[in-house]
Amino acid sequence: MFIGYFTERPYQDPKSGYFGATGKSIMDLNVSNEIYDAELGASLYNRYLDEKIYAEEMGFDGLMLNEHHSTPFCMGGAMNVEASILARITNRAKIVLLGNILPLWDDPLWLVEQLSMIDMISHGRLVSGWVRGTGRESVAHNIEPHYNWERFKEAHELIVKAWTTPGPFRWEGKHFHFRHVNPWVRPYQKPHPPIWLPGVVSRDSLVWAAEQRIPYIMLATEMEPTKQAFQIYHDTAAELGYESGPQNIGYLWKVHVDETEELAEETGRKYVQGPSNPFLAGNEGTTNQALLHLPGLTSRRRVLPTTSVATAARGGSAGPGGVLSRPYEQQVNDYTIISGTPDSVIPKIRHVLETIRPGSIFFWDGDGAMTHDDAMRSLRLMGQEVLPAVREMAKELDLPGPFEVDPASGQPYEAQTYTAQPAEVTADD
Amino acid sequence: MTTGTQAWTEQTVEAAGVQLQMVTGGSGAPLLILHDEFGHHGQLRYHEALARDFSLYIPSHPGFGATERQEWVMNMRDLAGWYLEALDDLDLGPVNLMGFSLGGWLAAEMASMSPDLFQKLVLVAPAGIRPPTGEIFDLFLVVAEEFLTVGFHDPGTAPEYRQVCPEEPSAELAEAWAVAREEACRLSWRPYMHSLGLPHLVHRLKRVPTQIIWGQQDNIVPVSAGQTYHESIPGSRLDIFDSCGHRPELEKTDEFVALVREFLSS
Numbered sequence: 001m002f003i004g005y006f007t008e009r010p011y012q013d014p015k016s017g018y019f020g021a022t023g024k025s026i027m028d029l030n031v032s033n034e035i036y037d038a039e040l041g042a043s044l045y046n047r048y049l050d051e052k053i054y055a056e057e058m059g060f061d062g063l064m065l066n067e068h069h070s071t072p073f074c075m076g077g078a079m080n081v082e083a084s085i086l087a088r089i090t091n092r093a094k095i096v097l098l099g100n101i102l103p104l105w106d107d108p109l110w111l112v113e114q115l116s117m118i119d120m121i122s123h124g125r126l127v128s129g130w131v132r133g134t135g136r137e138s139v140a141h142n143i144e145p146h147y148n149w150e151r152f153k154e155a156h157e158l159i160v161k162a163w164t165t166p167g168p169f170r171w172e173g174k175h176f177h178f179r180h181v182n183p184w185v186r187p188y189q190k191p192h193p194p195i196w197l198p199g200v201v202s203r204d205s206l207v208w209a210a211e212q213r214i215p216y217i218m219l220a221t222e223m224e225p226t227k228q229a230f231q232i233y234h235d236t237a238a239e240l241g242y243e244s245g246p247q248n249i250g251y252l253w254k255v256h257v258d259e260t261e262e263l264a265e266e267t268g269r270k271y272v273q274g275p276s277n278p279f280l281a282g283n284e285g286t287t288n289q290a291l292l293h294l295p296g297l298t299s300r301r302r303v304l305p306t307t308s309v310a311t312a313a314r315g316g317s318a319g320p321g322g323v324l325s326r327p328y329e330q331q332v333n334d335y336t337i338i339s340g341t342p343d344s345v346i347p348k349i350r351h352v353l354e355t356i357r358p359g360s361i362f363f364w365d366g367d368g369a370m371t372h373d374d375a376m377r378s379l380r381l382m383g384q385e386v387l388p389a390v391r392e393m394a395k396e397l398d399l400p401g402p403f404e405v406d407p408a409s410g411q412p413y414e415a416q417t418y419t420a421q422p423a424e425v426t427a428d429d
Numbered sequence: 430m431t432t433g434t435q436a437w438t439e440q441t442v443e444a445a446g447v448q449l450q451m452v453t454g455g456s457g458a459p460l461l462i463l464h465d466e467f468g469h470h471g472q473l474r475y476h477e478a479l480a481r482d483f484s485l486y487i488p489s490h491p492g493f494g495a496t497e498r499q500e501w502v503m504n505m506r507d508l509a510g511w512y513l514e515a516l517d518d519l520d521l522g523p524v525n526l527m528g529f530s531l532g533g534w535l536a537a538e539m540a541s542m543s544p545d546l547f548q549k550l551v552l553v554a555p556a557g558i559r560p561p562t563g564e565i566f567d568l569f570l571v572v573a574e575e576f577l578t579v580g581f582h583d584p585g586t587a588p589e590y591r592q593v594c595p596e597e598p599s600a601e602l603a604e605a606w607a608v609a610r611e612e613a614c615r616l617s618w619r620p621y622m623h624s625l626g627l628p629h630l631v632h633r634l635k636r637v638p639t640q641i642i643w644g645q646q647d648n649i650v651p652v653s654a655g656q657t658y659h660e661s662i663p664g665s666r667l668d669i670f671d672s673c674g675h676r677p678e679l680e681k682t683d684e685f686v687a688l689v690r691e692f693l694s695s
Contacts, residue, residue: 139570142618143619144618145569145618146611288570289572291570294614295569295610295613295615
């Protein structure tokens with residue numbers, strides 16, 4: 001089993017009066033950056049990096065980052081910058097990017113170079129995920145939503161070719177045109193860093209992942225539809241003549257661990273409080289229906305069973321006025337939030353693993369209104385008690401991760417293919 | 430199909446390799462009407478009035494209504510090029526041409542490319558030119574109902590407002606809007622609703638009598654773009670209705686029809 005740590009890195013500014021339960025009604029893309037506080041921004045960026053260092057120290061296999069644009073709920077507008085820093089200040093964990101928003105890059109060759117550099121500096125610890133991005137991203141970078149999927153696929157092909165085929169060569173595509181492809185830096189990992197695909201909505205993307213035989217990571221969806229969506233992956237793999245398994249699928253959800261049940265309850269509620277992702281279930285952000293239905297962004301017909309859940313979680317089928325309506329209690333009941341002491345959390349995690357059978361999991365913590373102390377307490381207890389128990393569980397349940405069993409072949413790696421070497425300098429230096 | 434007193438025919442005709450959905454009706458000199466970013470809204474009062482003096486041809490552009498999208502069409506100039514061959518195939522030229530909003534932009538592109546195919550040109554609040562002051566309203570950041578409503582200066586007094594934008598759109602209409610918005614998006618995303626070359630290219634319309642019509646309170650395409658069109662097309666006429674938004678044909682129907690009839694008949 002591969003276990004990763006994730007925070008969306010919210011811009012936490014309680015005094016702004018924005019976000020979630022703290023007051024002002026907001027709508028996606030309508031929050032002006034005039035409220036941005038430089039000191040606060042600087043300290044939050046450093047806080048989130050510090051927490052990643054500690055997560056590695058506590059035994060996580062992967063440090064996951066994501067990217068959103070023009071929004072306060074995710075400060076990682078240029079995730080590769082954070083990844084570059086992690087490449088140098090950590091030395092063991094994979095740097096899992098879920099992911100770069102592929103259609104946004106008018107110049108994917110620049111992405112080729114950035115990711116190769118991260119892979120080099122980290123001595124081969126990069127996991128390079130792609131996403132298609134939401135309507136917000138298309139608008140924020142003014143990229144044609146109707147070509148989202150075409151640009152995604154063409155950029156992927158170009159990047160893989162640039163990583164694997166010695167240059168120079170020419171690329172004359174529909175959306176990308178390069179007369180001289182020969183990036184000097186090449187990836188550390190051979191043939192190239194693993195590519196993973198996270199998502200929630202598009203059936204095209206999930207089937208594409210199965211065709212590529214790469215891991216698909218479901219993001220914070222409810223269990224039953226998640227299971228159904230994964231079955232589509234497994235069925236597609238079977239049609240293609242290979243056997244997929246836990247190594248092909250991953251699941252991200254909210255897990256917080258604390259010292260007492262009281263503290264866990266109080267802190268767990270912060271997922272949906274304060275300056276958090278205002279578009280998550282239980283919060284009070286107002287979604288922009290036009291953004292949710294940007295023309296041509298995803299097929300209006302070929303969607304996954306998780307779509308209704310995803311759109312509910314992100315406000316799609318929210319209540320009157322688009323205000324979200326899935327309260328904390330309900331999320332606790334359906335296991336999309338697990339918060340408690342190690343003793344109460346471990347059996348719940350087991351239930352999730354038994355139901356979905358993922359080979360990769362990501363604990364989403366330290367979010368919403370959670371403070372640095374909240375995040376650090378949880379990380380410590382995860383390292384001390386939860387991760388060892390989950391690793392035992394994964395062995396017992398036979399849930400190999402994508403670095404134990406090759407997702408493309410279903411065969412165990414004979415020797416460790418992805419050998420991480422320690423960086424020369426760590427954060428302590 | 431019958432609306433009001435005028436008989437209308439809806440059919441599919443083959444043109445330039447595409448099965449083109451087309452509404453026709455009326456009698457007199459042919460008048461080709463290019464619909465806006467939402468597709469053909471059905472026959473309205475101004476259609477009825479113009480059909481008394483002209484034979485109206487109202488196609489649904491590829492990607493709108495029942496006309497299939499052409500994947501290779503990546504911008505307005507591509508679409509305009511396709512349309513010129515369609516006119517050849519339909520043996521429609523030389524013809525009077527009238528375009529609304531996005532369809533006005535299309536009309537300006539077509540007529541600039543092939544002025545000899547057109548007798549007279551009517552541009553009604555066309556997109557296509559970056560307004561020197563103000564910005565073209567972002568269609569893709571609001572839902573369809575909001576965009577349609579913003580297009581009226583005073584929707585409360587426009588008799589056909591609810592016909593174009595029903596309070597409860599049917600599933601068919603909602604789907605048609607979604608399809609239309611997607612094609613409009615493909616034609617106009619970047620640069621948004623304009624082409625930097627168009628003000629220069631329309632100079633060629635000096636050979637085509639051109640009538641430009643705008644609403645002073647147009648919240649979709651600012652009236653300043655109308656001035657630029659007017660200054661860029663030698664000999665063009667610009668008429669601006671006061672107390673009128675993006676849809677003079679619906680907010681000032683009688684005046685609009687009189688103006689168009691007079692211009693096309695003169």
